[in-house]
Amino acid sequence: MPANSFNNFTEYGIGIGLRVPHYRHILAEKPVVDWFEIISENFMVDGGRPLEVLDKIMEQYRVVQHGVAMYFGSADRLNREHLKKLKRLVKRTKTPWLSDHLCWGSVDGRYTHDLLPMPYTFAAAKATAANIREAQDFLEVPICVENVSSYAEFHASEMTEWEFLSEVVERADCGILLDVNNIYVSSQNHNFDPYAYLNNVPHDRVGQIHIAGHSKFEKYILDTHDHPVLDPVWKLYAHAVKLVGRTATLLEWDDSIPSFEEVHHEALKANQFIEKLENATA
Amino acid sequence: MKRSKRTSSSKSSKTRRLEVRSRAELKALQSLMATAVFRPLTPEEGMQPRWIDGRTTSELASTFIKPNDRLTAFDRLEIYNRVYWFRVLDCLYDDYPGLRAVLGERKFMKMITAYLAKYPSASFTLRNLGSRLEQFLRDEPRWIAPRPELALDMARFEWAQVIAFDDESKPAITPDDILDTRPDKLRLGLQPYLSLLQLNYEVDEFLVAVKKSESAVLRSEASNTFEAMPHSSGREKRPRLPKRKRIHLAVHRHDNDLYYKRLDPEGFVILTALRAGASVEEACLQGLSSTKRTGVDWNEEIKAYFNNWTALGWFCRFSKK
Ligand SMILES: [Fe+2]
Numbered sequence: 001m002p003a004n005s006f007n008n009f010t011e012y013g014i015g016i017g018l019r020v021p022h023y024r025h026i027l028a029e030k031p032v033v034d035w036f037e038i039i040s041e042n043f044m045v046d047g048g049r050p051l052e053v054l055d056k057i058m059e060q061y062r063v064v065q066h067g068v069a070m071y072f073g074s075a076d077r078l079n080r081e082h083l084k085k086l087k088r089l090v091k092r093t094k095t096p097w098l099s100d101h102l103c104w105g106s107v108d109g110r111y112t113h114d115l116l117p118m119p120y121t122f123a124a125a126k127a128t129a130a131n132i133r134e135a136q137d138f139l140e141v142p143i144c145v146e147n148v149s150s151y152a153e154f155h156a157s158e159m160t161e162w163e164f165l166s167e168v169v170e171r172a173d174c175g176i177l178l179d180v181n182n183i184y185v186s187s188q189n190h191n192f193d194p195y196a197y198l199n200n201v202p203h204d205r206v207g208q209i210h211i212a213g214h215s216k217f218e219k220y221i222l223d224t225h226d227h228p229v230l231d232p233v234w235k236l237y238a239h240a241v242k243l244v245g246r247t248a249t250l251l252e253w254d255d256s257i258p259s260f261e262e263v264h265h266e267a268l269k270a271n272q273f274i275e276k277l278e279n280a281t282a
Numbered sequence: 283m284k285r286s287k288r289t290s291s292s293k294s295s296k297t298r299r300l301e302v303r304s305r306a307e308l309k310a311l312q313s314l315m316a317t318a319v320f321r322p323l324t325p326e327e328g329m330q331p332r333w334i335d336g337r338t339t340s341e342l343a344s345t346f347i348k349p350n351d352r353l354t355a356f357d358r359l360e361i362y363n364r365v366y367w368f369r370v371l372d373c374l375y376d377d378y379p380g381l382r383a384v385l386g387e388r389k390f391m392k393m394i395t396a397y398l399a400k401y402p403s404a405s406f407t408l409r410n411l412g413s414r415l416e417q418f419l420r421d422e423p424r425w426i427a428p429r430p431e432l433a434l435d436m437a438r439f440e441w442a443q444v445i446a447f448d449d450e451s452k453p454a455i456t457p458d459d460i461l462d463t464r465p466d467k468l469r470l471g472l473q474p475y476l477s478l479l480q481l482n483y484e485v486d487e488f489l490v491a492v493k494k495s496e497s498a499v500l501r502s503e504a505s506n507t508f509e510a511m512p513h514s515s516g517r518e519k520r521p522r523l524p525k526r527k528r529i530h531l532a533v534h535r536h537d538n539d540l541y542y543k544r545l546d547p548e549g550f551v552i553l554t555a556l557r558a559g560a561s562v563e564e565a566c567l568q569g570l571s572s573t574k575r576t577g578v579d580w581n582e583e584i585k586a587y588f589n590n591w592t593a594l595g596w597f598c599r600f601s602k603k
Pocket of ligand 1: 179182210252
C-alpha cells in the first residue's frame with residue numbers, strides 16, 4: 001500500500017548508489033539489493049561502457065534516477081537539450097520517479113558543478129516551482145526535490161529553509177526527497193533545530209529519503225559522503241520515518257568508497273528503524 | 283519603482299544588501315555568486331581578498347551573505363570558491379595524467395588553472411571539461427613551453443580517449459551493405475567515437491609508461507564537496523619523455539574497451555579523406571599519392587586495411603555534417 005500520493009513506492013525498501021568501484025562485484029556476484037540509485041548525468045552519454053553496464057544492471061535490478069545538474073533553482077530557464085537527454089535516459093531506465101536538488105549551479109551556460117544554496121524568498125520559490133513543473137511535464141515522470149546541505153545563508157531570505165522547501169513543492173505539486181544528513185549538516189552550520197525542519201515539511205509529499213555520512217571541521221560541517229552514517233543522523237532518520245512512514249531509503253557513499261558489502265551493510269541498518277516503528281504501531 | 287528609490291536613498295549604508303523579489307533579482311544574485319566562485323584561488327588556496335572593482339571581497343560578500351557566530355560572509359563564500367576549484371582541478375588532474383607527466387605537476391596545475399579561468403565549464407557534465415583545452419593551448423602556448431608540440435600532442439591524445447570512452451556508436455556497416463556500390467560513388471562514415479591523430483611524438487607508449495608508474499585513481503561521482511586540492515605524493519618518477527617521431531594513431535573502442543592503434547601514414551590519409559567526405563576511390567588515390575614507400579602491393583594492402591577497419595566496426599553510414 002502506498003503511504004500517500006507522493007510515496008507510491010513505499011515497498012521499495014533500502015537502496016544504495018550505483019558506483020564504479022562496485023560494478024565488477026555487482027555484475028559478477030549479483031548480490032540481493034532492493035534497488036540502485038544512479039546518477040543520471042553519468043549515463044546521459046551517447047554510447048560506450050556506461051550504457052552497457054546500465055543495461056546489465058537493469059536486467060537484474062530496479063533502478064531509480066537521481067540527478068545533480070538540473071538546477072531547478074537557477075534563475076535561467078531549464079536547458080531543453082539537457083531535458084531531452086534526460087528524457088532519453090528516463091525511457092531507457094523506466095525510473096518510477098526521478099529526483100534532483102533544490103539548488104542552483106549554473107548561470108548563462110557556465111557550470112559550477114556544485115549544489116549551491118537558494119535565497120529563501122517567495123520570488124525564488126515561484127521561479128523554482130515553475131522550473132520543476134516544466135521538467136515534470138516534459139519528462140512525464142514524478143519528481144522529488146532534495147534539500148541540499150549548505151554553508152552560506154543569504155540576507156535576502158524571507159523564511160526558513162523548510163518553509164521554502166514546503167513553498168516550492170506545494171507550488172510545483174511535486175514530491176520531496178528528504179536528505180536527513182543534509183538537514184543535520186545545515187542545522188549545525190546555521191544553528192537551527194533539525195527536528196523543527198522535519199516536523200514542518202509536508203510529510204505526505206516525501207517520496208524518498210537519503211542518508212549519508214559527513215565530515216566535521218572546526219567551524220563547519222561538510223557533506224562529504226565518505227563515512228558511515230553518524231549517530232545524530234540515524235536519530236533524525238528514525239524521527240523522519242515516524243513522521244512519513246515506510247519510505248524508499250537510500251544510502252549515499254561517494255568518496256573513499258569501501259567494499260560493496262560494507263556500503264550495503266551500512267544501508268541496511270535503516271531497516272532497524274523501520275521495523276521498530278512498525279512493531280510499535282502493530 | 284519604489285524599490286530603486288529606497289535603495290538609492292540609502293547612501294549611508296555602504297554595503298547595499300541584495301534582495302531577491304523577482305526572477306531578475308535572483309539572476310543578479312546568482313551571477314554575482316557564480317563570478318565569485320569561478321575566480322581563481324590565491325597561491326595559498328584561499329579566496330582572493332580583492333574583488334574585481336577594487337573593493338575588498340569581504341565587503342562584496344557582505345552584500346549578500348550573512349555571517350554566523352563562527353564564520354564571516356567571506357569565509358562562507360570562500361567554502362564554495364574552494365570547493366569549485368578543488369573539484370574542477372581534480373577532474374582535469376585525473377583526465378590528463380600524460381599531460382601532467384609532460385609538464386610536471388606544478389606547471390600542469392598552473393596551466394589548468396589558467397585554462398579554467400578562461401574557459402569555465404560549459405557543460406552539465408565534468409566529462410567535457412577538457413573540450414577546449416587544445417584550443418587554449420594553441421592560443422596560449424606559453425603555458426606549455428618549452429615543449430609545446432609534445433604537450434599539444436598529449437592533450438589531443440588524452441581528449442581523444444574521453445571521446446572514445448562514451449561517444450556515440452552508430453550501426454556498423456558490413457561488407458554486404460556496400461557490395462553493390464561502385465568505389466567512385468561509395469562514401470563511408472566513420473564512427474563518432476573514433477579519433478584520427480597525426481602526432482609528432484610517441485605519446486602512446488609514453489602514456490602507457492606513465493600509467494604504469496601511477497596507481498589508478500578512481501574519480502568520485504556525486505559527492506557535494508572536496509576537501510583538498512589534488513596533490514601527488516611527489517614520489518613517483520616520471521618516465522623518460524618520448525622522442526620526436528611522426529606517428530599516426532586511431533583512438534577507438536572495441537567491445538567497449540579503449541584502444542589506440544598505430545596506422546600507416548597511407549591508412550591515416552585514406553581514413554581522414556573518408557571522414558572529410560571523399561569517396562572510397564578518391565580516398566584511396568589520396569592515400570597512394572601520399573606514399574613514400576616502394577615495393578608494396580597496394581591492391582593487397584588497401585584490401586587488408588579495409589578488412590581490418592570493417593572488422594573493427596569503424597565504418598557507418600555516411601551523413602553530410
Ligand atoms: Fe542526498
